[in-house]
Amino acid sequence: MQDNANLTVLIVDPNGGMRASLQNMLNQAGITRVESAINAGMAVRQLARRSYDIILCEYDLGGPQGDGQDGQQLLEDLRHHRLITASTIFIMLTSEGVYDKVVSAAELTPTDYVLKPFTVDMLGSRIGRALERRAALLPVWQLAAQGKPMEAIRACATAAMASPRYALDFLRLKAELHVSVGEHAQAGAIYREVLAERALGWAGLGLARTMVAQGQSEAARELLLELVQANPRLMAAYDLLARCHEKLGAPDAAQATLEEAVSISPHMVRRLRKLGELALENGDAPAAERSFKQVVSKARHSEFRDPEDHVNLVKAMVTRGDVPGAAGVIRDMERSLRSSPELDACKAYSNALLQEKMGNARAAASELEAAASAARTVAALSPRLRIGLAQACLAHRLDEAASGVMLDAMQDAAGAVTADQAMGVFVRAGRPDLADGMGQQLRAQAQILLGVADEKRNMGDVRGAVQSLLEALHMAPGNLQVMVAVAGGILRQVHELGWDNALAEVAAEQIDRLRAADPGHPRLAALLEEFQQAKRKYGIAG
Structure with a gap:
């Protein structure tokens, strides 16, 4: 050795x-x-x-x-x-x-x-x-790892010649690197090349992922259906197939797909969690309860336990009318999880669901106020929980609490609550006045962030400027001034600091949206040329 x-x-x-x-x-x-x-x-x-x-x-x-x-x-x-x-x-x-x-x-x-x-x-x-x-x-x-994906792609060919026994490993890695820089067509070509020689599950799964990335969800679904039939143990294919069903408006099929996967491989916590969430959305409380009971049980000894799993289990049990069971879950949450603002928010929200089911509207409202207050100090809560909490607050006429929860969720750029989602909560609740008020606040904050980005750029903090611009985009995604600023700021960072595929995709999206909204905008042509120059500079195809 x-x-x-x-x-x-x-x-x-x-x-x-x-x-x-x-x-x-x-x-x-x-x-x-x-x-x-x-x-x-x-x-x-x-x-x-x-x-x-x-x-x-x-x-x-x-x-x-x-x-x-x-x-x-x-x-x-x-x-x-x-x-x-x-x-x-x-x-x-x-x-x-x-x-x-x-x-x-x-x-x-x-x-x-x-x-x-x-x-x-x-x-x-x-x-x-x-x-x-x-x-x-x-x-x-x-x-x-050094942020040199194009060099890594070129190195794959050289390394494969030096170590031919790992040729397939290098092809797989090369395809994944193409995906990392948004070159999904090139990655797809590699997966097809592999599949032409051997019917390898990972290559079929990789090809399906490139299809999804290119908006070809229907074609990906057909490929994945064939994959799971030929490779019933290729578990990640079930997860992607469920995503395709969701994208194509078939949530029941998505749930059925994950149920089949869980019957084969019952230990993957994140799949069980996703199955429970789908079941809740589909109104299948018994299935949601089964899934979240397993999630809570299997995650009990993890260093990364999530109190939201208890909240979802309480939701399922309350929906089924199991008040004693839901109360037991809340007690378990209090006993078994470390004290934190996140736990406080989840515990109060769970108690509100329980009190609501028991007909105690005043107690439910009090718990919702406590949950909203705790949520405002926590960044880790999911968009799903924040939206549900805001909806519950609106149902109890707790307008200020609901607005606070959604505004804080919007200010967390990593929280994935978009402006449309936030304002949609109020519109669906019959409160367009609150939606308008939030829209005004978000636009004002976006203007402030544009000024902050200018200051950071003038001080030479290019990354910091882009971060502020992304926060402004999160606040006001339909604002032309913000679109232009975001695209320009990202292209400046790419030019000075190197290619970043995730940011490049954001810039491309903003340029496309600008072109759709105002084809004659005076900055459009320059932004398009800057983007093409950046791709040529770093050898990015397309």
Whole structure:
């Protein structure tokens, strides 16, 4: 085996004997920089402080010192919260022969998984194979991490020639890099090239994703239906298929798709959460209750628990008329979650739903006031919860509270509550007067932010200026002055600091909207030319 003296390894296993055995095996393979965690929570805390080359994780973390979370859920948290990178080797260790657990682990694509019992040579061989692959791919990963996607794309071809055994890995990585810079057609061509040689599920899924990105949801849906029929364990295909159903106005089909996925792989918390949300929207309270009960149970030992899961479970139970059950969920929320303003908002909102169901309108209104007050101090609440809270406030004639919740949601540019969504809440409630008032406030704030952006730009803070411009766009998305300022500011940043695909897409969208709203605008032609110059400068196709 190669020189492993500098490798760092984290063992995640609740069994002290197994940790000792693994450390001994690693030492025999020349790996001495080894640390341990007895459960998922400890692993998360250690990975938040430092990175490791290799993670050896027991699937069943519910042993004597475990915290109930399994290895699949830990991997889900680590990937979602970006506590591990593409170059981190994650090897799942399991003696479980249970079908759905193996599928769940596989769908989150650990680097490898090893069935117990295994020998020193077997573990060493798996680690060696993973290290060889990492060494081949690392230069491309590093270029991508440095913000040089076009160089990384070019490096894929060179690296594939040097390491032909990983040719498919490089094709896949190249396609993903094209997607990262918005070149979906080029990525699609690579996926089609792969599919012409071999019917690989990841290539079909990648092609479907490029179709969705290009607005071809119907074609993507047809492809995904074929994919899940041919590859019933390709779990991510079900998630994308559900999204396509939603985009095409078929929420019942989306729910049915996720229900099928959950029946095959029942451990993915985020899929269960999405299924519960769809069921609530579709008026299927029993299905929503089943899903959120599982979410609350499975996430109980996660470092990233979300009190909104309890709120949604309360909604489902209240809708079904299960008042005692809903009260029990609220008590569990109070006992089991850390105190925080987010928890205060969720607890008060849940109590309001319960009091409303019990016919206590005055108590419900009081809880809604408390929830709205707490929500104004929390950035982490979802748009879904904020909108629901505002609607509930309006139903109780709590106009000021509803306006405050929506205005704060709008001021949080990362919160994804758009101006149209915010004002739509009031229009649907029969309160266009409140919508007009909010519109005036948002336009005034947008003008202030344009001035702030000018000041930052004059001080040389190009990124800060763009951030202020994006906040102004969030406040007043239909304002021509804001559109022009946002497109111009982004193009200035791209010119000075390098290509940023996400920002470039925003600029392109604003130019398109400007052209549709005012084809003769005096700044339109110049912005179009600046955008083309930027693409030529950085070698962006199209």
